[in-house]
Amino acid sequence: MAGAGGVRARWLGRTARWRDAHPAAARGLSVAVTVLAAALVVAALVLPNTVVGLRPAKFVRLPAEAVIGAAVMLALPRRPRVVLAAVSGVALAAMTVLNLLDMGFNQYLGRSFNLVLDWSLLGDAQSYLEDSLGRTATLAATAGLIVVVLLLFVLLALSMVRLSDLLARHTGTATRGTLVAGVVWITCSSLGLQISGVPIASDRTAAALKIQAHRVSDTLRDEAEFRKVARVDAFGDTPGAQLVPDLRGKDMIFTFIESYGRSAIEDPIIAPGVDKTLDERTAALAKAGFHARSGWLTSATYGGSSWLGHSTTMSGLWVSNQQRYRTVMASDHLSLTKAFEKTGAFDTVGVMPGVQKAWPEQSFYGLNKVYNAFELGYKGPKFSWSTMPDQYALQQYQDRVHSKKPADGKSRMSLLILTSSHQPWAPIPKMVGWDQLGDGSVFKGIQAAGNKPADIIADTTRSRQEYGKSVQYSVTALTQWLERYGDKDTVLVFLGDHQPIARVSGNHASRDVPVAIVAKDPKVLDKIDGWGWTDGLRPAHDAPVWKMSAFRDRFLTAYGSTPHPKRG
Template identity: 85%
Template sequence: MSALQSAEETVPEETSAPAPRPFRRPWTVWSAWTRRWRERYPAAARTLSVAVTVLAAVLVVAALVMPDTVVRLGPAEFLRIPAEAVIGAAVLLALPRRPRVAVAAATGVLLGATTVLNALDMGFDQYLGRKFNVILDWSLLTDAESYLEDSLGRGATLAAVAAVIALVLLVFTLLALAVVRLSNLLARHPGTATRGTLVAGVVWITCSSLGLQIGGVPIASDSTATALKAQARRVSDTLRDEAEFRKVARVDAFGNTPAGQLVPDLRGKDVVFTFIESYGRSAIEDPVMAPGVDRTLDVRTRALAKAGYHAKSGWLTSATYGGSSWLGHSTTMSGLWISNQQRYRTVMASDHMSLTDAFKKTGAFDTVGVMPGVQKGWPEQKWYGLDKVYNAFQLGYQGPKFSWSTMPDQYALQQYQERVHSKRPADGRSRMSLLILTSSHQPWAPIPKMVDWDRLGDGSVFKGIEAAGNKSADVIADTTKSREEYGKSIQYSVTALTEWLQRYGTENTVLVFLGDHQPIARVSGNHASRDVPVSVVAKDPRMLDKIADWGWTDGLRPAHDAPVWKMSSFRDRFLTAYGSTPHPKKG
């Protein structure tokens, strides 16, 4: 027999391929596995089942009684009886299986949405001093992401965003599963569940009628229903406000004033309006920040007086708090109360005259803006009436960013001096400038330090200062440190601005500077006012004589009892004080 034949004879007979294993859904596999596990370990299975049910109940109740402000977080808030749970149990008991499961899942998703909105309310209350607006505020989440990226870096920000998204999805999933599980428990024990629901209802009514409390917190709760009603009312108010504010924005006391009758008493002057980021009343009156800030204000008042400058200061109540600085800027300049993004968009699209545009309309002033915080297109330039705007990329800065702030205030002021202030306008015109200083923007780490003005160059001198400063993450996590560093940042900004005036100002310089809003609640406190300081500084005594009847305090530090005006009243008072004649424009 040949080797070939032997090989052929040993070839096994062809067999059919094994049948493919049937596809089993993951949920089916999981159910089978858990059933076998329960059969093998019945005691452990019962214990785990009870634990999961208790956890589900705790999650649902916690979501139902969750407060919408950080200051109300406490054990007593979570020891309440939610009316929504009693009503929900009664409804679920009355439904057949399939509708019950569907309603339970939908209820869990709704509860998840309410929980997320409560969390947003907490965050907005801490940072902006108001509740989250479901119509207007989604765009601010993008700003928050940009702020985190500037403060903590891109990697940490991406990780934080991913964690938040995962947490939100987890909240929705867990609450949906929790409500379904509790509904199944009710269905398995209808008699006990019915009696328990009736007892809970009686207890809730009794506690509500008698006003019973635990630690000052009512035992009977309807937090979720109240929160949903508040959200609905907020939506309704927002929609109604949009139409009403359009009418308000069309009315302007100086809207038809001829060019020759606008700010005649400032002709020939070099007028500079400056906003200092987060410069609020707390900087001057809070026991942690005030000593250093007040000392700086007093020192700088004396230094300016020695150079021939004098100042008067008062208070304005800002339309915003903790952030959204553009609302404070536009409120001051428009004479309108611009407290939300919708109003801001309405005004920016209108022909309502801004204070800065009033100078442009005279034809006697060049108008310039220096905006180191602007890092993208800024169509608002047209409404502000600015002939030229220098943004963050047009000031030649080659130094490091200081967290959110693109450059130190001292550098921005030096660039303003070199590019604008030192160059006289053509045709003998005057100049009006709008400056937005950013070094006192949160998280107040690292903070720039003053350097010799002649050494500023392209800003590279700040590299060592930035590297040696505090890390943003360390300051953000420490409330006391945040308050201390905030105070230092205000001292820096005020010093930079007033040193610029002392060094480069002239007989014709008129400086108006103010804060745009108070710092966040973690720094200013949960019950801080919305007031910000405002000062007018000039060498020409006639400029301060024009506002003598305002009752403001002499110097850069306003007295505690100095007049307080709404920020929206400043435009008309300023125009009137410096000779403008009202010619109303009616909508």
């Protein structure tokens, strides 16, 4: 301790001697540091929480919090003033971090950061970056981010202390300036004065704090309310014999295509290639005897968190956050896939190439067997986040599951989650001959020749183009598989789980995703005649739009299930 004290004394002595030797430079440096401290504090106070809000006019506002803070600091003795200044700086840094998290979540997931629920997603984000950019780059980025955040806390705390000391040294001037600033703020607020459409008077931080408090309160209240909702189930007590009787004997397949949203079909940059693929694949399937109907579902999630879309579709509940997801997974609410298991007439299987750890959700989905990423025999390269190309996963499904008849004369229901259209859409697999797939080694050259994730992630135009190509690949792989291996009893339901991130789909894009039912048996599509869906794989712009949570009950009803409500 004495050694540290000596070092500090020597440093202070050298600083004092430098100031004495260079008074003009010392004053200039002091003024510059004070100005930077003030600029940092004001910028933090008025920082918006969206990328589109980052305009110069947003940073030339007069924050009410600064005026009130100055008035409070002037009224306090030195010790409590310094403590309050440091604590206020730390609190402002925390609000700044929350604003930046809001910015990122709005840009990628189309919603704000939830202080209660979303911390776990930061780990998922790190895993995604590691898969996309590599472990070294991700560790470097994570370390850099931690340093920046810690530096932000330190700088804002020191800035607040420095500004409070300045106010104390010039009490008279500071008091008059605070009064003038208060009058200006009240005047600008009352008259609604603006610069470039942005109000001059700001209370951004106070409003953000209020919003965060309401969000926490709403989240905690929603947990209790949703538990009650999840206990009510229109088909919860329906006997197995009365579930999906019109699909007995069918080979049922439910498939989710990652990030397959309305933008893929309607965005002017993305749509031409995707629409062409959908039309070509509709014609190819028709030639093979298959016909399709398609419509739109509004997803409970956007840009990511695919499991929320999967569980919303299958549960018939609006599973829009992680808390609701945990509640549903722990409940006995009947999932659409579990309804097939409950009949006793179907063997139920899941193929999940994106699952790389224990998956307790298997029970909720009623799956007798699940093949994860490590059980499909893949020896080829990963394609960024995607562990294997969709075509390979589908062929493995064919070899390990679909080509084998279930025991005891049962039919089969399968749940497939395809991942090749997962961001960052680089590199993208290409179709190869189905007989050439082998153990996946054939994809090594394709992966090596593909785009690098780092070249696509930061480029909006290229991201949109490559996203469209990835959807074309996934749709082609799935429909070619159906054309090649489907038969008169095969019924395929496939849909997207959510729209791609806002940078690709647009800042004001809908949350709609396409959904299609494909079958050879005309009776299967006759059952949904009343839905008003479009013929073919490409839904019309004005085709019906349902909430994703409505699909389970509509599907069960269409295929003859009898409601027997279960009430909590």
